[in-house]
Amino acid sequence: xxxxxxxxxxxPGPPRPYHFPQVTRQTLPNGxxxxxxxxxxxxxxxxxxLVGSGADHxxxxxxxxxxxxxxxxxxxxxxxxxxxxxxxxxxxxASLGAGTDWDASYISIDVLSKMFAPAIEIFTDVVRRPxxxxxxxxxxxxxxxxxxxxxxxxxxxxxxxxxxxxxxxAGTYGNSIIGNPGSVSRxxxxxxxxxxxxxxxxxxxxxxxxxxxVASRVVADxxxxxxxxxxxxxxxxxxxxxxxIEKSRVYLIDRPNxxxxxxRVGHIGVPRSTEDYFPLTVMNALLGGVFNSRINxxxxxxxxxxxxxxxxxxxxxxxxxxxxxxxxxNEVTLESVTEVLIELRxxxxxxxxxxxxxxxxxxxxxxxxxxVQSSSDIxxxxxxxxxxxxxxxxxxxxxxxxxxxxxxxxxxxxxxxIDPDRALIVIVGNAAQVREPLxxxxxxxxxxxxxxxxxxxx
Numbered sequence: 001x002x003x004x005x006x007x008x009x010x011x012p013g014p015p016r017p018y019h020f021p022q023v024t025r026q027t028l029p030n031g032x033x034x035x036x037x038x039x040x041x042x043x044x045x046x047x048x049x050l051v052g053s054g055a056d057h058x059x060x061x062x063x064x065x066x067x068x069x070x071x072x073x074x075x076x077x078x079x080x081x082x083x084x085x086x087x088x089x090x091x092x093x094a095s096l097g098a099g100t101d102w103d104a105s106y107i108s109i110d111v112l113s114k115m116f117a118p119a120i121e122i123f124t125d126v127v128r129r130p131x132x133x134x135x136x137x138x139x140x141x142x143x144x145x146x147x148x149x150x151x152x153x154x155x156x157x158x159x160x161x162x163x164x165x166x167x168x169x170a171g172t173y174g175n176s177i178i179g180n181p182g183s184v185s186r187x188x189x190x191x192x193x194x195x196x197x198x199x200x201x202x203x204x205x206x207x208x209x210x211x212x213x214v215a216s217r218v219v220a221d222x223x224x225x226x227x228x229x230x231x232x233x234x235x236x237x238x239x240x241x242x243x244x245i246e247k248s249r250v251y252l253i254d255r256p257n258x259x260x261x262x263x264r265v266g267h268i269g270v271p272r273s274t275e276d277y278f279p280l281t282v283m284n285a286l287l288g289g290v291f292n293s294r295i296n297x298x299x300x301x302x303x304x305x306x307x308x309x310x311x312x313x314x315x316x317x318x319x320x321x322x323x324x325x326x327x328x329x330n331e332v333t334l335e336s337v338t339e340v341l342i343e344l345r346x347x348x349x350x351x352x353x354x355x356x357x358x359x360x361x362x363x364x365x366x367x368x369x370x371x372v373q374s375s376s377d378i379x380x381x382x383x384x385x386x387x388x389x390x391x392x393x394x395x396x397x398x399x400x401x402x403x404x405x406x407x408x409x410x411x412x413x414x415x416x417x418i419d420p421d422r423a424l425i426v427i428v429g430n431a432a433q434v435r436e437p438l439x440x441x442x443x444x445x446x447x448x449x450x451x452x453x454x455x456x457x458x
Contacts, residue, residue, distance in 0.1 A: 016369070018368075018369050018372075018396070018399070019396055020372065020378075020381070020393075020395040020396050021037040021038060021039055021210070021378060022037065022038075023035050023036065023037045023382060023385075023392070024036045024037070024215040024216070024219060026219050026223075028202065028222075028223055028226065028227055029227075030202040030203065030226075030227065030228075030229055030230065030231040031201075031202050031203025031204075031231045032202035032203070032205055032206070032207060032222075032226050032229065033205070033206040033207065033386065034206075034207050034209075034218075034219050034222050034223070035206060035207070035208045035209070035382050035386060036208075036209045036210070036213065036215040036218045036219060037209070037210040037211075037215075037378050037379075037382060038210075038211075038212075038213060038214070038215055039210055039211050039212065039374075039375050039378055040212050041373075042211075042212065042374070042375065043112055043113045043114065043212050044110065044111070044112060044113060044211050044212060044374070044375045044376075045110070045111055045112070045113050045116045045119075045209065045210070045211035045212060045213055045375060046108070046109075046110050046209070046210050046211055046374075046375040046376040046378070046379040047108065047109045047110075047111075047119075047120065047123055047207070047208070047209050047379070048106060048107070048108050048207075048208040048209075048379045048380070048382075048383050049106065049107040049108075049123075049127050049205060049206075049207055049208075050104055050106060050205065050206040050207075050208060050383050050386060050387060051104055051105040051106070051107075051199060051200055051204060051205050052103075052104050052199075052204045052205070052206075052235075052387070053066065053104065053105060053198075053199035053204060053235050054066055054100050054101050054102050054103045054104045054105055055067060055100055055101065055102050055175070055177040056102050056103065056172045056173070056237065056238055056240075056316075056317070056318070057195070057199065057235065057237075057238060058172075058175055058179070060170045060171065060175060060183070061183060061186070062179075062183055062186070062187060062191055063175035063176060063179040063180055063183040063184075064144070064175075064176070064177070064178050064179020064180070064183050064184050064187065065179070065183075065187060065191055065192065065195050066100045066105060066177075066195065066199075067099070067100040067177050067178050067179070068137070068140065068141075068144070068179070068184070068187055068192060069100075069105070069132075069192050069195045069196055070098040070099050070100045070105050070106070070107075071098065071099075071140050072130070072132050072133075072136055072137060072140060072192060073098040073107060073126055073130045073132075074086075074096055074097075074098055074126065075130070075131060075132070075133055075136035076130070076131035076133060076136075077122070077125040077126040077129050077130045077131060078122075078125030078129045079125075080122075080125070081131070082131075082133075082136065085122070085126075088122060089109075089119075089122065092111055092112075092115045092118055092119050092122075093111065093112055093115060094109055094110065094111040094115065094119045094122070095108075095109065095110045095111070096108070096109050096122075096123075096126065097109075098126075100177060101177065102172075102173060102177065102316050102317075102320070103316050103317045103387060104387055105199070105200075106383075107123070107126055107127055108379075109122075109123045110375075110376060113211060113212035113213060116213060117221075120221060120222075120225065121225070124225045124226065127200070127205075127226075128226070128229055130196065132189065132192055132193055132196060133189075134189040137187070137188075137189050137192060141184060141185070141187065144178060144179070144184050145181060145184055145185070147178065148178070148179070148180065148181050148184065149181070152450055155255055155258055155260075155261075155262040155327070155428040155429070156262050156325075156327065156428075158253055158255075158262070158428045158450055159253070159262040159263070159264045159325070159426050159427075159428045160264065160325075161176055161452075162251065162253060162264075162426050162428070162448065162452055163264040163266065163321070163323060163424060163426045164176075164321065165452050166243075166251060166424050166426065166452070167242055167243070167266075167267070167268065167321055167424055168240060168241065168242050168243075169241055169242070169243055171238070171240065171241045172238045172239070172240045172241070172318075173240050173242075173316075173318070173320065173321075174241075197232075198232070198235055199235050201229075201230075201231060201232040201234070202226065202229045202230075202231050203231045203232070203234055204234055204235060206383075206386045207222050207226065208379050208382045208383050208386065209222075209379070210375045210376075210378040210379040210382060211375035211378075211379075212375070237317070237318075239318070240318045240319065242268045242319070245267055245268075245422040245423065245424065246422065247421070247422060247443070247444070248420065248421055248422060248423045248424075248425060248443045249424060249425065249443055249444045249445070249446065250425045250426075250427065250438055250441060250443050250444070250445040250446070251424065251425065251426045251427070251445075251446050251447075251448050252427050252429075252431055252434070252435060252438065252445060252446070252447050252448065253426070253427070253428045253429075253431075253447075253448050253449070253450060254429075254430070254431035254432075254447065255428055255429060255430060256430060256431075256432070257430075258330065258428070258429050258430050259329070259330060259430075260327050260328055260329050260330060260429065261327070261328055261329075261330055261333040261336075261427050261428065261429030261430070261434055262325070262326075262327050262426075262427070262428040262429065263324070263325065263326045263327070263328060263333070263336060263337060263340070263425075263426070263427055264323055264324070264325050264424070264425070264426040264427075265323065265324045265337065265340050265341070265344075265420075265423055265424070265425050265426075266311075266321055266322045266323030266324055266423055266424060267321070267322060267419060267422060267423045267424060268319050268321060268322070269313045269314060269315070269319055269320050269321050269322035269417065270313065270315070270319050270320075270322075270417060271315065271316060271317060271318050271319050271320070272315040272316060272317060272388045273317075273388065273389070274315075276413045276416070276417070277315070278401040278402060278404070278405055279405050279409040279410060279412065279413040280313055280413050280417065281364065281402070282357075282360060282361060282364065282402060282405040282409070282410060283347065283409075283410045283413050283414050284311055284312065284313055285360045285363070285364055286347065286352065286356065286357070286360050286410065287311050287343065287344075287347050287414075288309065288310045288311025288312070288324055288343075289310065289311060289312065290360070290363060292359075292363075293310070293311070294343050294346070294347070295309045295310065295311055295324060295326075295339075295340060295343050296308060296309050296310065298339050298342075298343060299326055299328065299336055299339060299340075303332070303335070303336075303339065305326075305328045305329060305332045305335065305336045305339075306326045306327055306328045306329075306336065307327070308326070308327075309324065309325070309326035309328075309336075309340075310324070310325060310326070311323065311324040311325075312325075313417075317387075317388070322417065322418065324340050324344070326340070330429050330430050330433045330434055331433065333427060333429060333433075333434040333437065333438065334434070334437035334438055334440065334441070337425060337427075337438070337441065338441070341420045344418055344420040344423075345420055347410075347411075347414045347418065348411065348414045348415045348418060349411070350407060350408070350410075350411035352407045352410055352411070354407070357405075357406075357407055357410065361402050361403055361405060364402050365398075365399040365402050365403060368398055368399055368402075372395060381395055425441075425443065431447065435447075
């Protein structure tokens with residue numbers, strides 16, 4: 001017996017059949033949508049309330065308001081104060097959460113199916129009757145201001161904030177989801193309650209339930225608990241206002257004691273609704289979206305500049321950013337930026353090996369079933385379907401769509417959506433070490449302080 005069979009990896013077998021659970025859908029007269037998927041693989045239930053207003057509804061003056069509102073939802077609801085709420089959830093073994101991203105606000109509860117009935121009663125109070133106490137606001141405000149203060153010392157946080165602000169300005173997507181010290185300091189409990197009243201309305205909400213339940217019974221329960229919730233005017237979605245980038249520019253934020261530079265290179269991306277979503281997903285996985293992607297292999301494996309580099313299209317309701325990020329040693333900052341730009345130009349040429357493309361598509365298709373196994377996974381996927389108005393058979397056809405992407409498709413979307421000659425290049429690092437080398441890139445260079453103010457030329 002020889003070891004010849006070990007010389008190469010076995011070819012991948014055909015993917016196992018996968019079918020996304022059937023989703024029962026109903027819309028109540030008040031506009032509330034109900035989506036239920038039965039999953040009896042475990043005695044668990046995941047419930048999600050999707051409220052279609054997120055941090056995109058924040059203003060420059062009140063940045064952080066949406067996330068502050070979500071953070072206060074578990075500070076008491078109905079007849080329960082915060083302590084009683086936590087105790088009652090604990091007795092049920094239930095996990096309650098709330099949060100916000102750019103597109104929406106979320107309330108979640110995960111519980112054993114045998115405890116679903118009392119848990120959904122509590123959940124209803126949190127969604128419909130939160131206390132939103134002033135005392136809790138002051139505590140959460142204090143914690144958030146401390147978090148923001150800490151972020152001023154974190155190069156990665158500085159780079160991310162400055163990149164977003166330079167790309168989108170002071171409007172939607174240009175702020176931070178958690179706000180800034182000025183906006184957080186001026187938020188009042190009246191602001192929080194007003195945001196809740198205007199946005200947490202049934203015709204702006206979807207209830208998603210996945211797990212060990214009977215769909216017809218759950219629909220009846222939700223109708224009973226939420227049917228008398230009064231609808232209101234649906235909030236309008238603000239438009240993003242990105243500034244055009246005429247030519248690539250370098251922005252340098254000095255951190256004199258930094259031993260490495262945080263790099264951000266990118267520009268405006270595309271909304272989640274783009275017809276090119278699947279080619280873009282494959283293209284970005286090739287470029288920088290997975291560990292074995294080109295950018296990571298270049299900067300980490302080939303040159304040893306970093307422990308990790310990645311690229312991402314932030315698919316949102318409106319066009320989020322495309323950005324490459326990497327922490328690198330100060331002395332190789334120029335070289336790292338140069339290699340990133342080389343990879344951005346290379347992916348546009350169609351220089352793609354058939355094996356490279358197939359390996360990437362096989363990886364994306366292979367990991368997909370692992371992301372739709374648990375009730376929580378399924379609830380999250382249904383949430384995506386509802387939030388981004390995806391077809392009902394979207395996840396059944398996901399692997400098929402990935403497999404259909406060709407090398408020409410990859411080159412097409414790379415040429416269409418990636419432009420290294422019109423990109424923002426943000427560097428947070430030791431300016432004394434990196435400014436002069438970066439000047440050889442041939443792009444205009446501006447020095448900024450940590451708040452984004454332009455500094456005079458030294």
